[in-house]
Amino acid sequence: MFDDRLIRVDMTNLTATAEPYPEAWKLLGGRALSARILLEECDPQCDPLGPDNILVMAPGVMSGTAAPTSGRISIGGKSPLTGGIKEANAGGNPGQDLMKLGYRAVVVKGQPADANKRYALEVRKDSLEVVEADDTKGMWNYALIEHLATKYAETASFISIGPAGEMKLSGASVACTDADQARRPARHAARGGLGAVMGSKGLKFVMIDPEKTPVRRPDDAKPFFAHTKAYTKGFQDSPKANMFKFGTSSIVPVANMLNTFPYKNRTEGQSPDVATLEGARIVESFETRGGGMHNCMTGCVVQCSNIVHDADGNYKTSALEFETLTLLGANCGIASWEDVADLDRLCDEIGLDTIETGAAIAIFMDSGEMEFGDAEGAKRILHEIAEGTELGKAIGNGAVSIGKRQKHARVPVAKGQALPAWDPRPLKATGVTYCSSPMGGDHTAGLIVNPGMPPEQFAQASQESQLINAACDSSGFCQFLQPTMPEIAEFYSVLYGEAVTREQVADIGWQCLLDEWKFNEGAGFTAADDVLPACITDEGIGPDHSLKFDVAADIVAQAKAERFPEREELWTTKATG
Amino acid sequence: MPIVLIPPPYRGPTGGQERIEVAANTVRACIEAVEAAHPGFLPQVFAADGEPHKFVKLFVNGDQSPPEAEVAEGDEVEVLAAIAGG
Numbered sequence A: 001m002f003d004d005r006l007i008r009v010d011m012t013n014l015t016a017t018a019e020p021y022p023e024a025w026k027l028l029g030g031r032a033l034s035a036r037i038l039l040e041e042c043d044p045q046c047d048p049l050g051p052d053n054i055l056v057m058a059p060g061v062m063s064g065t066a067a068p069t070s071g072r073i074s075i076g077g078k079s080p081l082t083g084g085i086k087e088a089n090a091g092g093n094p095g096q097d098l099m100k101l102g103y104r105a106v107v108v109k110g111q112p113a114d115a116n117k118r119y120a121l122e123v124r125k126d127s128l129e130v131v132e133a134d135d136t137k138g139m140w141n142y143a144l145i146e147h148l149a150t151k152y153a154e155t156a157s158f159i160s161i162g163p164a165g166e167m168k169l170s171g172a173s174v175a176c177t178d179a180d181q182a183r184r185p186a187r188h189a190a191r192g193g194l195g196a197v198m199g200s201k202g203l204k205f206v207m208i209d210p211e212k213t214p215v216r217r218p219d220d221a222k223p224f225f226a227h228t229k230a231y232t233k234g235f236q237d238s239p240k241a242n243m244f245k246f247g248t249s250s251i252v253p254v255a256n257m258l259n260t261f262p263y264k265n266r267t268e269g270q271s272p273d274v275a276t277l278e279g280a281r282i283v284e285s286f287e288t289r290g291g292g293m294h295n296c297m298t299g300c301v302v303q304c305s306n307i308v309h310d311a312d313g314n315y316k317t318s319a320l321e322f323e324t325l326t327l328l329g330a331n332c333g334i335a336s337w338e339d340v341a342d343l344d345r346l347c348d349e350i351g352l353d354t355i356e357t358g359a360a361i362a363i364f365m366d367s368g369e370m371e372f373g374d375a376e377g378a379k380r381i382l383h384e385i386a387e388g389t390e391l392g393k394a395i396g397n398g399a400v401s402i403g404k405r406q407k408h409a410r411v412p413v414a415k416g417q418a419l420p421a422w423d424p425r426p427l428k429a430t431g432v433t434y435c436s437s438p439m440g441g442d443h444t445a446g447l448i449v450n451p452g453m454p455p456e457q458f459a460q461a462s463q464e465s466q467l468i469n470a471a472c473d474s475s476g477f478c479q480f481l482q483p484t485m486p487e488i489a490e491f492y493s494v495l496y497g498e499a500v501t502r503e504q505v506a507d508i509g510w511q512c513l514l515d516e517w518k519f520n521e522g523a524g525f526t527a528a529d530d531v532l533p534a535c536i537t538d539e540g541i542g543p544d545h546s547l548k549f550d551v552a553a554d555i556v557a558q559a560k561a562e563r564f565p566e567r568e569e570l571w572t573t574k575a576t577g
Numbered sequence B: 001m002p003i004v005l006i007p008p009p010y011r012g013p014t015g016g017q018e019r020i021e022v023a024a025n026t027v028r029a030c031i032e033a034v035e036a037a038h039p040g041f042l043p044q045v046f047a048a049d050g051e052p053h054k055f056v057k058l059f060v061n062g063d064q065s066p067p068e069a070e071v072a073e074g075d076e077v078e079v080l081a082a083i084a085g086g
């Protein structure tokens, strides 16, 4: 039905070729596809920044179709931050555009002989080419895309790295251009340092030009479009749909109430600066400055992404998310959302994960070398990262790196990766995810916001959440659409014109987790790594500092030991990240 | 009696309980009845001015409803809190 192919890029010999996509993998996309390729083709013991690591760029199964909110792309590889397998997921249009051309993944291997050279991959309808791109060396993401916009067709989208990726810093992100006409590099596959893997391969950017290629559609398109229309209408008509109409920044007050708005390197679960950090302030700014909500990728009906303008009405950044407001704001004791917006823009420019970088700056502050709340100091640090100073590199390499430099013990990470805003002390089942997930401290692996959950339910709830999120990140649907596995199965069925069951979708999610755990085992991970640090197990937050992560190791082990028997809740559990 | 459906983020005070039957005849009275049995629940729903927090929406049998809406035997009062990751 689809003439799908896989792009293989050899950065040692600077070649790019297409090969037929295996029919047996047709229901594998995004994260599950990345995991399968890495398990089959990548030595888990390899140097993450060496030629043997593999960088995978894999759109989800539904990407490139007219299904709503379905064009996400997974970036995968062995993480220089965790030393294990990593998948980071992004919106924007590259996933859509690759799939319109029938490319299910880009698999990048090898390394150029000259580490000072920069290259680009050009993906067009009828050609694939690795070309020299030395003129883009060191460019910040926004300037890079402005430059590329003058060089390539207006139908093209881009995947790129900033200076942090070129310097192979472990906090480096991979940027994807959004759906706006300006094609801003504002959507980042941020976590795990995959920008450094891209940088280690000398690959500065990927250009994908689908020209006017229409959306991907099955031969018998009628049932597909009918289902897509009905699902979209059902979503839009639901009064619950507009709960997220102002994006994730609107979560700040409720997160603060739940003690999961970390303050000053997670020494408190609540910040006194909620009023100046909450999303309502951003929404108010739309009135006087412009900006507003938009869809980060074509066809998104949730439209949770904000565009933030400065006081003069000029574009400043997008999207200013809850995680960023927390890690670069409250967690650094920075009180103003406008300062966080500046920091967010700098991170997007330099190509940095806002979570890892915010956590690293907070650790630096906590060690006594900078005052909490010093927003200008934090901005200076980001410039130092771009300049490659010794301090800049120590912070750009993430939380563990700066903790070592400062000989500071309070380093809140899981498997070497900074914990996101969602705190495992009030949200213990989420803590079980951080411990047991192959992804380490990553809320998108299986977030459970239920502070009243009894301990005996943690393991199964975490496993189910990990399973649906793995299935979702393989489908191309955004986690903010919050699809269930039966809904994903219905879309697969109408896309392929054959019955795909919810059980098959669950199996794909589970197999993805198995592949990832197996990779990590090969990389040397053991149960001893499935833990959280003392600052999370021994230091409390909340009332009387009583909230600690005190979940027994056997509960963590249960979440990954074997698959729990299916229960009805599995089919109603929504993806959430 | 009406039943209050507690969203997962708000189950701290209810000790994990998802559905709580209450003797009450308005949405507000339902929330107050849950508060009486599970202190700490109401402030999650209503701000200091007595109005629902901006991030909370209230539904009766699936229809968005104000706090003063009347409820009857068997009605489901659903509290929804805007929560997603990010």
Ligand code: SF4
Binding pocket: A069, A091, A092, A294, A295, A296, A297, A300, A301, A302, A303, A304, A305, A478, A479, A480, A481
């Ligand atoms: S829901 Fe938000 S993050 Fe997801 S695709 Fe839409 S705009 Fe992007």
